[in-house]
Amino acid sequence: MKSDMLTILLVRHGMTKNNTEGRFCGITDYVLTEEGKEKLRAMVAAHPYPVPEVIYTSPATRCIETLQICFPGMDYEVVEDLHELDFGEFEEKTTDDLWAIQEYYQRWMKQDPTFAFPGGELIGHVGERASKALMEITRRSFEEGRTCIAVVTHSIVMGQFFRRIFRKLPDSPNAHFVGNGMGLLLTVEAKDLDDEKPFVCREILPKGAPLPDLTNNPYYKYKKA
Secondary structure, X not given: OOOOXXXXXXXXXXXXHHHHHOXXXXXXXXXXXXXXXXXXXXXXXXXXXXXXXXXXXXXXXHHHHXXXXXXXXXXXXXXXXXXXXXXXXXXXXXXXXXXXXXXXXXXXXXXXXXXXXXXXXXXXXXXXXXXXXHHHXXXXXXXXXXXXXXXXXXXXXXXXXXXXXXXXXXXXXXXXXXXXXOEEEEEEEHHHOOOOOOEEEEEEEOOOOOOOOOOOOOOOOOOXX
8 A cells, every 4th residue: 555655764874983083984984983883872772763664775884884773683775876975085084174175165065066076976966866866765665655764874965965855954953964873854745756855854863862062073163164
């Protein structure tokens, strides 16, 4: 039986070494730190995610480790186009390195779709491939009669979703800059699938979990500079 409404648990991977150091990590296959795993286990023990019927994930190890903690024992399907931006020569550079090159910084902060770090992937290409992948997952889920699925991916991918296919976001900076291991609850109606922006973001997940303080976050510190 087909459903008229689908809930999507959109989850960002847990904490890696690069996250703690404020380094850009795209195609490098980092794992979660032990601290990151412990924090994630504690969070979902106190504030569990809803249980999805099926899980789709980026191929990155950090995403697979995250789903295994958030949704233990569940099978998952890897979707290649959910992988993170390729930062090219800026892979593993810091936010301070970015700030030092103002041309890069300005275009990055605007998420200019025609911008790519040297040797890297166009921001616009990330949005195109990942949004197409999410739409394909969504259509397939409706065809299979699903009502709740999970998608585990990365911060830049999620940011591109905000700009391209989300109709509405909660009024919180934490919704625009989702903490490690946290996510967003989306809903989409079958009748809206052909709309340009069919997804509605309802709330930050897991429900009731403390929101991270962005004050000293190394990725966030230049946003208001």
